[in-house]
Amino acid sequence: xxxxxxxxxxxxxxxxxxxxxxxxxxxxxxxxxxxxxxxxxxxxxxxxxxxxxxxxxxxxxxxxxxxxxxxxxxxxxxxxxxxxxxxxxxxxxxxxxxxxxxxxxxxxxxxxxxxxxxxxxxxxxxxxxxxxxxxxxxxxxxxxxxxxxxxxxxxxxxxxxxxxxxxxxxxxxxxxxxxxxxxxxxxxxxxxxxxxxxxxxxxxxxxxxxxxxxxxxxxxxxxxxxxxxxxxxxxxxxxxxxxxxxxxxxxxxxxxxxxxxxxxxxxxxxxxxxxxxxxxxxxxxxxxxxxxxxxxxxxxxxxxxxxxxxxxxxxxxxxxxxxxxxxxxxxxxxxxxxxxxxxxxxxxxxxxxxxxxxxxxxxxxxxxxxxxxxxxxxxxxxxxxxxxxxxxxxxxxxxxxxxxxxxxxxxxxxxxxxxxxxxxxxxxxx
Amino acid sequence: xxxxxxxxxxxxxxxxxxxxxxxxxxxxxxxxxxxxxxxxxxxxxxxxxxxxxxxxxxxxxxxxxxxxxxxxxxxxxxxxxxxxxxxxxxxxxxxxxxxxxxxxxxxxxxxxxxxxxxxxxxxxxxxxxxxxxxxxxxxxxxxxxxxxxxxxxxxxxxxxxxxxxxxxxxxxxxxxxxxxxxxxxxxxxxxxxxxxxxxxxxxxxxxxxxxxxxxxxxxxxxxxxxxxxxxxxxxxxxxxxxxxxxxxxxxxxxxxxxxxxxxxxxxxxxxxxxxxxxxxxxxxxxxxxxxxxxxxxxxxxxxxxxxxxxxxxxxxxxxxxxxxxxxxxxxxxxxxxxxxxxxxxxxxxxxxxxxxxxxxxxxxxxxxxxxxxxxxxxxxxxxxxxxxxxxxxxxxxxxxxxxxxxxxxxxxxxxxxxxxxxxxxxxxxx
Numbered sequence: 094x095x096x097x098x099x100x101x102x103x104x105x106x107x108x109x110x111x112x113x114x115x116x117x118x119x120x121x122x123x124x125x126x127x128x129x130x131x132x133x134x135x136x137x138x139x140x141x142x143x144x145x146x147x148x149x150x151x152x153x154x155x156x157x158x159x160x161x162x163x164x165x166x167x168x169x170x171x172x173x174x175x176x177x178x179x180x181x182x183x184x185x186x187x188x189x190x191x192x193x194x195x196x197x198x199x200x201x202x203x204x205x206x207x208x209x210x211x212x213x214x215x216x217x218x219x220x221x222x223x224x225x226x227x228x229x230x231x232x233x234x235x236x237x238x239x240x241x242x243x244x245x246x247x248x249x250x251x252x253x254x255x256x257x258x259x260x261x262x263x264x265x266x267x268x269x270x271x272x273x274x275x276x277x278x279x280x281x282x283x284x285x286x287x288x289x290x291x292x293x294x295x296x297x298x299x300x301x302x303x304x305x306x307x308x309x310x311x312x313x314x315x316x317x318x319x320x321x322x323x324x325x326x327x328x329x330x331x332x333x334x335x336x337x338x339x340x341x342x343x344x345x346x347x348x349x350x351x352x353x354x355x356x357x358x359x360x361x362x363x364x365x366x367x368x369x370x371x372x373x374x375x376x377x378x379x380x381x382x383x384x385x386x387x388x389x390x391x392x393x394x395x396x397x398x399x400x401x402x403x404x405x406x407x408x409x410x411x412x413x414x415x416x417x418x419x420x421x422x423x424x425x426x427x428x429x430x431x432x433x434x435x436x437x438x439x440x441x442x443x444x445x446x447x448x449x450x451x452x453x454x455x456x457x458x459x460x461x462x463x464x465x466x467x468x469x470x471x472x473x474x475x476x477x478x479x480x481x482x483x484x485x486x487x488x489x490x491x492x493x494x495x496x497x498x499x500x501x502x503x504x505x506x507x508x509x510x511x512x513x514x515x516x517x518x519x520x521x522x523x
Numbered sequence: 524x525x526x527x528x529x530x531x532x533x534x535x536x537x538x539x540x541x542x543x544x545x546x547x548x549x550x551x552x553x554x555x556x557x558x559x560x561x562x563x564x565x566x567x568x569x570x571x572x573x574x575x576x577x578x579x580x581x582x583x584x585x586x587x588x589x590x591x592x593x594x595x596x597x598x599x600x601x602x603x604x605x606x607x608x609x610x611x612x613x614x615x616x617x618x619x620x621x622x623x624x625x626x627x628x629x630x631x632x633x634x635x636x637x638x639x640x641x642x643x644x645x646x647x648x649x650x651x652x653x654x655x656x657x658x659x660x661x662x663x664x665x666x667x668x669x670x671x672x673x674x675x676x677x678x679x680x681x682x683x684x685x686x687x688x689x690x691x692x693x694x695x696x697x698x699x700x701x702x703x704x705x706x707x708x709x710x711x712x713x714x715x716x717x718x719x720x721x722x723x724x725x726x727x728x729x730x731x732x733x734x735x736x737x738x739x740x741x742x743x744x745x746x747x748x749x750x751x752x753x754x755x756x757x758x759x760x761x762x763x764x765x766x767x768x769x770x771x772x773x774x775x776x777x778x779x780x781x782x783x784x785x786x787x788x789x790x791x792x793x794x795x796x797x798x799x800x801x802x803x804x805x806x807x808x809x810x811x812x813x814x815x816x817x818x819x820x821x822x823x824x825x826x827x828x829x830x831x832x833x834x835x836x837x838x839x840x841x842x843x844x845x846x847x848x849x850x851x852x853x854x855x856x857x858x859x860x861x862x863x864x865x866x867x868x869x870x871x872x873x874x875x876x877x878x879x880x881x882x883x884x885x886x887x888x889x890x891x892x893x894x895x896x897x898x899x900x901x902x903x904x905x906x907x908x909x910x911x912x913x914x915x916x917x918x919x920x921x922x923x924x925x926x927x928x929x930x931x932x933x934x935x936x937x938x939x940x941x942x943x944x945x946x947x948x949x950x951x952x953x
Contacts (some may be wrong), residue, residue, distance in 0.1 A: 208772055210779040281741060285734045304715045304778060307737055309773050311711060314741070315767035322760035330752035330760065337745035341738050342638055348734060349640040453813055 171204045185510040185517070186227075189234040192265065196230055197221070200269055205318055207375045213337070214301055214309035215316075218276045224520050229275060229373055230268040232401065232514065236394055237264040238507035239493065254359045263324055270333060271376040277313035278340045280306045280370075285344065286431070329379045336375050343367025347433060352453050362403070369414050370402030393492045397511065400489035405518050407482035411475055412433035412523065414466075429465060432456050436481065438465060441474035486515040533707065603883025615947070616657075617941040619664040622695065626660055627651070630699055633746055644731055644739035645746075648706045653722045659705060659803055660698040662831065662944065666810045666824055667694040668937035669923065693754055693813050700747045700763060701806040707743035708770045708802075710736045715774065715860070759809045777863060782883050785864050786872060792833070800832030823922045827941065830919035835948050837912035840865035841905055842953065844896075859895060862886050868895060871904035873886050909949070916945040 131179070185194075200219045206212040218224070282288070283296040284306045290296055298306035314337065321330045346354075346364040354360040379397035381391040414437055416424035430433050432455045442448045448468045456462050469475065490512045612694040616623075630649045636642040648654070712718070720726055721762045727737035744767065751760045776784075776794040777882065784790040807828035811821040844867055846854035858865050862885045872878045878898045886892050920942045929935070 206772065206775075208779065210774045211772065211775040281737055284737060303733075305775070307711055307714060308778075309776050310741075312742070312768060312771045314744060315764050315771065318751075318764035318767065321748075322757050322764060322788045325757045327752050327755045331749055334745050334748035334752055337748065338742060341742045341745065342636065342641065345636075345641040345735070345738050348738075349638065418796055 113415075143144075144228060145194075151372075183506055183510060183513075185235060185514050186231055188506065188510050189231055192234050193227055193230055196234075196265055196268055196272075197224055197227075198274060199265075200224075203269060203320065204273070204313060205451065206312060210305060211312060212300075214297060214305045215312050217297050217301075217309070218279065218292065223294055223419075225292050227272075228405075229271050229376065232373060232398070232511070233264070233268040233271060233376055233380055234395070235507045235510050235514075237261065237379050238503050239496065239511055240381055240384050240390060240394065241384055241501065241504050241507075260384060264380050266320055266324055267329070267376055267379045267383065270320050271372060273313045273317040273320070274333065274337060274340075275372060277310040277317065278337075278344075280310035280313070282344060284310075285348070324383070326383060329382055332375045332379050332382075335390070336372050339367040339371035343371075355434050356439065356449060356452060358436070361434070361436060361439060364402060365406045366399065369406040370399045373402040374398030380391060390496065393495055397489045397492040400485040401515060401518060404482040404485040404489065404515065407436055407478050408483065408519055408521060409437065411437060411478050411482070412521075414469065416523075426462065429456050429462055436478040437469055437474035440477040441465075441469045441472035444472045444474075482519045486519045489515045561932065595709045613936055613940060613943075615665060616661055618668075618936065618940050619661055622664050623657055623660055626664075626695060626698055626702075627654055627657075629695075630654075632704060633699060633750065633821050634703070634743060636742060640735060641730070641738065641742060644727060644735045645742050647727050647731075647739070648661050648709065653724055656720050657702070657807065659701050662803060662828065662941070663694070663701060663806055663810055665937045665940050665944075666807050667691065667814070667826070669941055670811055670814050670816055670820060670824065671928065671929075671934055675919075689816060694700075694810050696750055696754055697759070697763075697806055697809045697813065700750050701802060703743045703747040703750070704763065704770075705802060707740040707747065708742035708767075708774075710743070712774060714740075715778070722863065754813070756813060759812055762805045762809050763811075766802050769797040769801035773799075773801075778932040786869065786882060788866070788869050788877060791864070791866060791869060795833060796829065799836040800829045803832045804828030820926065823925055827919045827922040830915040830922065831945060831948060834912040834915040834919065834945065835914065837866055837908050838949055838951060841867060841908050841912070842951075844899065844905065846953075847915060858894065859886050859892055866908040867899055867904035869904075870900045870907040871895075871902035874902045874904075916949045919945045928949045 097223070197219070201216060204212075204215040204219055206215050213336045279291060280297055283291055284298045284303045287298075288296045289299040294300075296306075297309060317333070318330075321333055324330070343364050343366075346360070346367065350360070375398070378391050378395040381394040386394070410428065413424045413426065413428045413435070429438070434452055438448070438452065442452065445468045447464060451461050451464050451468070454461055493508050493511050496508065615815040627649070631646060633830045634645040634649055635644075636645050709721060710727055713721055714728045714733045717728075718726045719729040724730075726736075727739060747763070748760075751763055754760070773794050773796075776790070776797065780790070804825045805828070808821050811824040816824070840858065843856060843858045843865070859868070864882055868878070868882065872882065875898045878895060881891050881894050881898070884891055886895070923938050923941050926938065
C-alpha cells in the first residue's frame with residue numbers, strides 16, 4: 094500500500110479508536126494492541142492516551158459557524174457523504190471534524206487545575222457547547238494537511254507512518270496552544286472591556302469576578318507556554334510568545350489612541366494585525382516550521398493566515414454596523430459606542446471630512462453615533478471595507494495557490510477548503 | 524595564567540568596559556577591539572551589545588536591602604573595599620553589584636515597547652530607584668558562581684573563556700527572566716488586591732489603572748517567554764512556565780479558601796511555596812541546569828531556593844505583625860486585616876483552639892483583629908514561626924554545604940554569601 098494511502102487508513106482508524114476510547118473512558122496500551130498490530134498501536138498510543146484523560150465520556154459538538162445555513166454558497170458545490178472514516182468531506186469544518194473532536198477533549202484535559210475555583214475558571218470556555226467557532230484550529234489542521242509533502246517510502250514498514258503521526262500530533266499541539274492563547278486573551282479583554290457576555294453565556298469576569306478572570310488568563314498562558322516548550326522548537330516558541338506581545342500591543346493601541354491615530358487607516362490596520370491576524374498568521378507559520386518546510390512555504394502559510402485574519406476582522410467591523418441584515422444600524426454598534434473607530438468610518442471620513450469632528454468628540458453622545466451612521470450611510474464606507482476584505486481574502490487564496498504542486502488527494506482537498514474559507518469569511522453574515 | 528584566574532580578570536574587564544560603554548552610549552565591536560585582543564573582544568561583544576540598547580547614560584543604584592544598616596550582623600564580618608574591579612567583596616549584594624548594574628540596564632532595554640503607554644507601564648518597576656531589593660537576581664548570580672565547576676584548560680587560548688562567558692550570559696538571562704516574571708506577578712497581584720502602593724511609590728494599577736496593569740503584566744510575561752525561548756533549553760522553559768502556573772495557583776489558593784483550608788498549616792505552606800518559593804527555587808535549579816550540573820546538584824540548588832523562599836516568607840508574615848519592632852501590632856497587619864491567616868496565627872490556634880471561631884468570622888470587625896492579636900501575644904506563635912523560618916534557613920545552608928567540594932576562591936566566596944543570605948533573611952527587621 095502506498096505511504097499516503099496507508100496514512101489515511103491509519104488516521105481513519107486512529108479517530109475511530111480515539112473516539113471509541115473516549116466514549117468508554119479506556120486508553121490503555123492493552124486495548125489498542127488488542128485491535129492493531131503492535132507497531133501501529135505503539136505509534137498511536139501516545140496520541141490517544143492524553144485525549145482520554147479527565148474525560149469519561151464524549152459527545153459531538155455542533156459547529157455553529159461551519160454548519161450555519163446563512164452562509165452564502167460561493168465557488169464550488171460542497172458534497173457531504175459519510176460512507177467511511179477514510180472518505181473525507183470537502184466542507185472545511187467537516188474535513189477536520191474528527192480531529193477537532195479529539196482536540197476539544199485534549200484541551201479540556203490540558204486546562205485542568207488542582208484548585209477547584211481555578212479549574213472552573215480555566216475550563217469555562219472549553220466546555221462542550223461554548224468552544225466557539227473553532228475557526229483557528231480548523232484553519233491550522235487544514236494547513237497541516239495542505240502542507241503535507243508525501244512521506245518518502247519508509248525503509249521498514251511503519252517507520253514513515255510513525256513519523257507522520259508524530260508530526261501531526263505536534264501540529265495539533267499548535268492548534269491547542271493557539272486556542273489557549275486565544276481564550277486567555279478573551280478572558281483578559283473581557284476584564285478590560287467590562288464585558289458581560291461571551292459566546293452566548295455570561296463572560297467569566299461577569300460570572301466569577303475580574304480577579305479569577307485575570308488569574309485564569311494567566312494560568313492558560315502558563316499552560317500554553319509549558320505545552321510550547323514540550324515541542325522543543327525554539328523558533329516556534331518565539332513565534333507564539335511574540336503573538337502574546339502583539340495581542341497586548343493591539344489592545345493597548347486601541348485603548349490609548351491620539352486623535353491622529355484614531356483617524357489613521359494605517360494605525361487601524363496595524364492594530365487589527367496585532368489583535369486578530371498575528372495569532373492565526375504566526376500559528377500557520379508554526380505549522381509549516383514544524384513540518385520542516387522551506388522559508389518560502391512558511392511565508393506563504395503566514396501570508397494566508399495574515400490575510401485571512403485581516404479579512405475576517407474587516408467583515409467583523411462591517412457586521413458591527415449591519416448585523417445579519419444589509420441595513421446600517423442593525424448591528425450591535427458596540428465598537429462605535431465604545432468610541433472605537435473602524436474601517437467603515439475611516440473610509441466615510443475620506444468622503445466627508447467633517448465626520449472627523451464627530452469622531453474627535455468620541456461617541457459618548459448617542460446623537461453623535463446617529464450622525465456618524467448618517468455619514469456612513471451616504472458614503473461608500475461599508476462597500477470599500479468589503480472591497481478591502483475581499484482583497485485580503487484574495488491574497489490569502491493566492492498564498493495557497495502559490496504552494497508547491499502536490500497531487501495528493503488530501504492535500505488538494507485541504508487546499509481547496511482553505512480557499513473556500515476565504516470566501517466564507519467575506520460572505521458571512523454573522 | 525590558570526583558566527579560573529583568567530576568567531576573573533576578563534570578568535573584571537567586562538564590567539569595566541560594559542559600564543564605560545553604558546556611560547558613553549557606545550557599544551560597537553570596534554570600541555571593544557580597540558582595547559582588547561580580538562578573541563576576547565569577540566567573546567564579550569555579544570554580552571555588552573544589549574546592555575547599552577536604549578540606554579544613553581547610566582548611574583549606580585542604591586541597594587536598599589543589601590546596604591540596610593538595620594540588618595543584624597551574624598556570622599562572619601563583612602569587609603568592604605573597592606581597590607580594583609577584580610578584587611571582590613564578601614557582602615552578598617556587593618559581590619554581584621557590578622553584574623546587577625548591567626542586569627538592571629538590560630532589563631530596562633528588554634521591556635521597551637513600541638506603544639508609549641505600554642512602554643511606561645512595562646518599565647514602571649524597572650526604573651532606577653524602584654527596582655526593589657533585587658533579592659532574586661542576587662541569589663541567582665551568586666548561585667551561578669557557587670556552582671561554577673572550574674573550566675577545563677582550553678585546547679586553544681580563549682575558547683574556554685568564551686564558553687564560560689557564554690554560560691554566564693545565559694545564567695544572567697535566567698536572573699532577568701525571573702525578575703520579569705516576579706514583576707509581572709506583582710502587577711497582577713496589585714490589581715487583584717486593589718493595592719495602592721508598591722516599593723514606596725503608587726502601584727501601577729493605582730497610577731495608570733487596572734487595565735494597563737493587566738496588559739503590562741501580560742506583556743512582561745510574553746517578553747519573559749521570548750527570552751526563555753532564546754535559551755533553547757526545553758527543561759528550563761518548562762520549569763519557569765510552571766512557576767507562572769504556581770504563582771497563579773498560590774494566588775487562587777489564597778483567594779478561595781474554605782474554613783478548613785484557612786486553618787491548615789499544610790495548606791498555608793503549600794500556598795507559600797506557590798506564591799513565594801517556587802520562583803526562586805526553580806530559577807536556582809535553572810541556573811544549575813544551564814551549567815550542565817548533575818541532577819543531584821540541581822536538586823541542591825532547588826532545595827536552597829525553596830528553603831530560602833519559605834524562610835523569607837515566614838519572616839515576612841512575622842513582620843506583618845511586629846513591623847520593625849518586637850512589639851505585636853506594630854506591623855502593617857495587612858494580612859490579618861484582609862482575612863489572610865498566616866503561620867503565627869496558625870500556631871497560636873494550636874494553643875488556643877477558641878481562636879478558630881475568631882478566624883472563622885473573618886476579620887471584617889477590627890475588634891476581632893484585636894482579639895486575635897491578644898491570643899497571639901499570649902501564645903508562642905511568633906516564636907514558633909521564627910523557629911520554622913530558622914529551620915528552613917538551616918536547610919538552605921545545608922544544601923549549599925552539600926555541594927561538591929570546590930577550592931576556587933570565587934566559588935567559596937559565593938557559597939559563603941549564599942549561606943550568609945540565609946542568616947540575613949531570618950534576622951531582618953524589614
